[in-house]
Amino acid sequence: MKQVIYVLVIIAALVTTGCHTTKKINAVITRKDSTETVLVDPHIDSVQYINNLMSAIGKNRIDYKTFSAKIKVDYWDKDGKGPDLTIFVRMQKDSVIWLSINATVFSYEAFRVIITPDSVKLLNKKDKILQLRSSNYLVEVAHLPFDFAGLQDLIIGNPVFLDSNIVSYKKEPDVTSLLCIGEIFKNLLTIDNGDFLVRHSKLDDVNPIRNRTADLSYANYDGAGGKAFSTSRSIILTEKNRFEVQLDFKQFAFNETLNFPFPIPKNYTVQ
Numbered sequence: 689m690k691q692v693i694y695v696l697v698i699i700a701a702l703v704t705t706g707c708h709t710t711k712k713i714n715a716v717i718t719r720k721d722s723t724e725t726v727l728v729d730p731h732i733d734s735v736q737y738i739n740n741l742m743s744a745i746g747k748n749r750i751d752y753k754t755f756s757a758k759i760k761v762d763y764w765d766k767d768g769k770g771p772d773l774t775i776f777v778r779m780q781k782d783s784v785i786w787l788s789i790n791a792t793v794f795s796y797e798a799f800r801v802i803i804t805p806d807s808v809k810l811l812n813k814k815d816k817i818l819q820l821r822s823s824n825y826l827v828e829v830a831h832l833p834f835d836f837a838g839l840q841d842l843i844i845g846n847p848v849f850l851d852s853n854i855v856s857y858k859k860e861p862d863v864t865s866l867l868c869i870g871e872i873f874k875n876l877l878t879i880d881n882g883d884f885l886v887r888h889s890k891l892d893d894v895n896p897i898r899n900r901t902a903d904l905s906y907a908n909y910d911g912a913g914g915k916a917f918s919t920s921r922s923i924i925l926t927e928k929n930r931f932e933v934q935l936d937f938k939q940f941a942f943n944e945t946l947n948f949p950f951p952i953p954k955n956y957t958v959q
Contacts, residue, residue: 738854741864744884750844750915750942755779757843757940760792764932778946779840786948802950805836809950818956845906845918847886849875863887869894873902885909885916900927913942 761773772792789799851870906918
């Protein structure tokens with residue numbers, strides 16, 4: 689059960705905040721080939737470039753009322769590859785996240801989860817257990833800080849941990865990398881220069897004692913929902929051990945009418 693919960697946490701609870709408005713940065717450009725690296729010293733052209741880039745990133749941000757998806761999930765931990773999972777997701781923005789976690793090979797629902805801004809309810813169908821927890825529960829399991837809005841952003845694919853404190857950037861022919869430093873993580877974010885979509889995010893603990901790192905990769909963008917949506921993602925989390933999750937969105941839809949069934953059988957034990 690713990691491994692499945694951890695998969696859920698990595699999928700749905702890695703983040704604390706999405707994209708913020710950029711503050712004015714200090715910068716000077718040094719050139720090497722076609723790459724531009726921003727260091728510390730004020731130059732108006734660098735500030736304008738970053739502001740324009742952040743504006744373009746913001747325009748790609750996905751807004752929605754409801755979201756649903758079917759996700760094929762593969763994961764690996766210190767013991768090797770885990771069981772294949774299929775996760776059905778339904779979300780009503782800023783209100784509820786509903787998840788049905790299914791063991792793919794056996795075609796049965798193992799867990800059902802409903803998350804609100806202040807609570808987590810988890811039905812363990814195999815052991816007939818209902819767990820009732822506060823919103824801090826996922827933080828306690830994964831040892832990662834987040835809030836409900838950030839949890840939604842990770843599922844949707846919006847940028848995460850992109851702080852306004854941008855200390856440098858590197859412009860290359862195809863991509864631009866931004867380095868921002870927040871209170872918890874340093875984030876090296878890679879943006880496509882053509883469509884301004886996020887391709888990769890590397891998070892490192894500001895506190896070297898924790899030594900957590902996370903790599904998030906985004907690929908196979910699909911514009912069927914009106915906004916570019918990444919249908920293939922990988923998340924690699926490393927601290928004492930390495931944990932990797934591959935997410936492949938087989939179906940997704942925005943702004944449809946959804947329900948969030950969560951029946952609790954009378955014979956379940958409450959914990």
